[in-house]
Amino acid sequence: MPNYRSILRLLAKGGKSQSDIASMCGCSKRAVSRAAAVAKEQGLTAERVAAMGDEEISALFPRKPRPKDEGHLMPDVASLVERKRKSPKVPIKHYWYEYCGQAESAGLIPYSYQAFCEMLSEEAKRTGLAAHLRHAPGEKAFIDWCGSCGTIVDRLTGGRSKAYVLVVVLPCSAKLSATSHPDVSERSWLDGQMRAFEGFGGVPHILVPDNAATATDRTAPYVCRVNSTYRDFAEHYGCAVLPARVRHPRDKSLAEETVDLIEKWAIAPSSEQTFYSIDEFDEYLQERVRWLNSRPFANRDGCRDSESGRLEADALLPLPASRYEICEWRRAKVAPNYHVRVDYMNYSVPYGLAGETCDVRLTDSRVTIMHDGQVVAEHDRLRGRKGQYSTIEEHMPESHRDAQSPWSEDRFVSWAERIGPSTREAVERNLKARPIVEQAFVPCLNILGLSKRYGSSLLERACERLVSSGPAVPSYSALKDTILRIRAEDARSPKGAPPAGRDEPADRAPHAGRLNGAEAYRRKGGDAAC
Numbered sequence: 017m018p019n020y021r022s023i024l025r026l027l028a029k030g031g032k033s034q035s036d037i038a039s040m041c042g043c044s045k046r047a048v049s050r051a052a053a054v055a056k057e058q059g060l061t062a063e064r065v066a067a068m069g070d071e072e073i074s075a076l077f078p079r080k081p082r083p084k085d086e087g088h089l090m091p092d093v094a095s096l097v098e099r100k101r102k103s104p105k106v107p108i109k110h111y112w113y114e115y116c117g118q119a120e121s122a123g124l125i126p127y128s129y130q131a132f133c134e135m136l137s138e139e140a141k142r143t144g145l146a147a148h149l150r151h152a153p154g155e156k157a158f159i160d161w162c163g164s165c166g167t168i169v170d171r172l173t174g175g176r177s178k179a180y181v182l183v184v185v186l187p188c189s190a191k192l193s194a195t196s197h198p199d200v201s202e203r204s205w206l207d208g209q210m211r212a213f214e215g216f217g218g219v220p221h222i223l224v225p226d227n228a229a230t231a232t233d234r235t236a237p238y239v240c241r242v243n244s245t246y247r248d249f250a251e252h253y254g255c256a257v258l259p260a261r262v263r264h265p266r267d268k269s270l271a272e273e274t275v276d277l278i279e280k281w282a283i284a285p286s287s288e289q290t291f292y293s294i295d296e297f298d299e300y301l302q303e304r305v306r307w308l309n310s311r312p313f314a315n316r317d318g319c320r321d322s323e324s325g326r327l328e329a330d331a332l333l334p335l336p337a338s339r340y341e342i343c344e345w346r347r348a349k350v351a352p353n354y355h356v357r358v359d360y361m362n363y364s365v366p367y368g369l370a371g372e373t374c375d376v377r378l379t380d381s382r383v384t385i386m387h388d389g390q391v392v393a394e395h396d397r398l399r400g401r402k403g404q405y406s407t408i409e410e411h412m413p414e415s416h417r418d419a420q421s422p423w424s425e426d427r428f429v430s431w432a433e434r435i436g437p438s439t440r441e442a443v444e445r446n447l448k449a450r451p452i453v454e455q456a457f458v459p460c461l462n463i464l465g466l467s468k469r470y471g472s473s474l475l476e477r478a479c480e481r482l483v484s485s486g487p488a489v490p491s492y493s494a495l496k497d498t499i500l501r502i503r504a505e506d507a508r509s510p511k512g513a514p515p516a517g518r519d520e521p522a523d524r525a526p527h528a529g530r531l532n533g534a535e536a537y538r539r540k541g542g543d544a545a546c
Contacts (some may be wrong), residue, residue, distance in 0.1 A: 018043035020077050021065065023051040028062040050077070088127055089119040093139040100136070108133060151187040154331025156258075157220035158271035159184050159209060161200060161228070164279045166301070171292045179297045181283060182208035185274040186220065189323035194278050194305050196298040203342050205230040206249055210339055216324070218332025219253045224271075226260050245343075252340040254333050281308060341379040349373050354411055356385060360402035364411040365393045425453055428460040435467055436476035441483045442490040449489045462492045466499060474499045 019041055026037045027048075034048040041048070054060075054076050065073075096111050112132050119126035127135070159182070166179035180200050185192040193212035197204035205228070213219050225231040233241040242250070242257045250257045282304035291297040309320040318326070348356040354367040358376050363383050365374065369392065377384040378397065383406075385393040395406040425447055432443040443460050450456045467475045478498035482490040 018047040018051075020047075020051055021068075021070075021073050023048055024055055024060055024065045024073070025062060027052055027055050028060060028065055087125050089115070089122055089124040091115045091127070091132060091135060093135050094143070096136055097139045097143060100140075108136060111136075152331070153188045153327040154186070154218070154220055154333075155188070156222045156224050157184055157186055157212070158274070159223060159225040159231075160271040160275055162194075162275050162279055162283060164283045166196060166283055166286050166291065166297045168291055168294055168297060179291070179294055180204070181278060181301065183271065183275050183278055184209060184212035185270055186216065186324065186328055187270045189320055189327050190270065190274075191216065191309055191320040191324040191328070192274050192278070192305065194282065194301055196294055196301050198294055200230070202230045202245060206246075206340065206342050209249075213253065213335060216332060217329065218334060219255050220332060221255055223250060223255055223257045224260055225257070226271075231257070232259050249340050253336060277308065278304075341381070344378045346376040346378065347373055348376050355405065355407070358383065361398040362403070362405045363393065363395045363398075364405075364407040366411050367413050428457070428464065431464050432460075435464070435472045436479070438480035438483050439464075439467075439472075439476050442479040442495070445483075445489045459492060463490070463495060466492075466495060470499050470503070474502060477502055 022041050023037060023043065026032055026040065032040075034045055034052065038045045038048045058076065096115075099111070100106065100108070109129065112126075112129050115132065116126045126132075162181040162183060164181075166181065168177045168179050169175070170177070177198070179196045179198070181194055181196055182205065183192060183194050193208075193215050195208040195211050197208060209223070231242065231246050233243045242259065246257060282301055285304075286297065286300060289300070291300065309324075312319050346358055348358055350356055350365055350369045350372050351362075352370055353362075354370050355362040355364050356374055356376060358378065363376075363385060365385055365387075369387060372387060374392070375386045377386065381397055383395045383397050384391055385395075393408065393411065395408075398404045398406055428443050428447065429440060432440040443463065446456045446459050446463065447453055463475075466478075475495070478495050479490060481498055481502075482488070482494060
């Protein structure tokens with residue numbers, strides 16, 4: 017229905033044509049012409065129009081039902097409006113062509129396209145009335161992702177990535193929470209809601225998300241089911257989940273309005289700044305959220321913070337003693353080394369389960385391994401470098417428990433001591449030469465590995481020669497060269513004893529061929545022939 021109050025006010029003020037008034041009020045010229053006739057008939061002035069109520073103005077323009085014309089075919093506007101809602105991209109003219117065909121088949125006259133559109137518009141307005149929903153304090157929380165995203169810039173490469181924003185709002189006080197996340201995974205979905213509950217100081221009784229994959233199970237058609245992880249999350253916080261109906265945005269209209277608010281007042285202004293990490297963007301976002309919650313309402317007293325404290329502080333459920341631990345389930349086969357590999361990390365199980373398939377429950381802090389429904393191992397979750405091992409000694413067979421880890425200082429020292437005192441001295445010098453002892457593990461392993469290739473006695477003699485020559489740290493290359501030199505000297509010595517005197521470069525290929533001089537190829541008697 018045209019805004020006749022604005023039309024009458026502009027007509028009474030004068031100075032504008034009916035075409036200009038129709039353009040300003042977004043209505044047809046026919047509506048302006050009708051209003052002008054009513055204003056002339058009633059003698060309306062600007063003061064009288066301002067003093068009139070909405071009902072009084074509506075009484076001046078009664079809606080007349082379209083008279084039934086026996087010669088015209090009346091379209092079934094109710095079914096057409098329903099079809100249009102289910103298929104919004106189908107043009108109205110497509111329905112009008114169908115209607116014209118039906119009228120021709122019935123031998124009746126079809127209404128014009130303009131009249132057809134007006135009838136559909138009136139029916140859509142009549143059936144699309146919205147009621148004001150009242151919400152009890154602390155009863156619900158609406159949850160939705162923002163359509164717009166923040167931008168994170170990589171400081172080194174200049175590459176850009178998205179920062180997704182999750183919005184949670186309490187409908188009674190309109191207090192909102194917005195958090196940024198690197199993705200829209202289930203972990204981010206639950207983490208954003210936990211942070212919202214902590215910001216609200218309590219938990220609403222009902223969570224109202226949309227039908228996102230992180231909230232509902234889409235495997236069953238025409239059935240709305242909350243997925244198992246989200247259901248466990250709600251049980252932990254003592255609340256229920258009631259997803260909005262598909263294609264019914266008014267079920268969570270306040271969430272849509274709050275998303276629009278965050279996009280306009282937080283995400284859009286962020287494009288004028290540069291953020292190098294998700295934490296920087298989240299810090300900016302929380303500042304904007306605090307400002308929005310403390311900003312006074314336009315149409316009522318107070319602000320979101322004050323209304324939340326007055327209405328919902330005591331109505332919310334208390335927070336549980338601990339946060340919900342987001343868990344993931346995996347299946348992994350136990351390797352011959354009685355470890356399961358999950359996320360590139362290795363966790364031990366009892367060695368008798370080698371070759372079996374186990375269920376693995378992952379949380380942020382713990383890894384629980386189950387077999388046939390029974391917990392067989394629990395570990396602290398490993399982080400950082402890939403390929404780490406978490407081994408419990410009780411899971412090892414007896415023959416393996418005595419073997420210490422090859423990656424320990426004591427293991428290298430004891431291994432070198434079994435070879436000889438000079439080898440131990442060489443290994444200890446390497447261990448003490450690094451500021452971080454772990455940095456010497458690979459060089460020590462390489463040095464001790466020479467005993468497997470050349471024998472323990474040659475390695476001990478090489479270490480004795482380098483250790484006695486000075487305080488320098490023997491390296492793998494120096495020890496290998498020394499071993500080869502000693503072996504060459506032993507080969508030249510008739511009794512195999514080590515030669516005395518200065519060390520000479522070892523001949524590493526005494527069996528190799530040598531070029532002979534020209535005399536070796538001269539024919540016998542060649543001089544005489546000449």
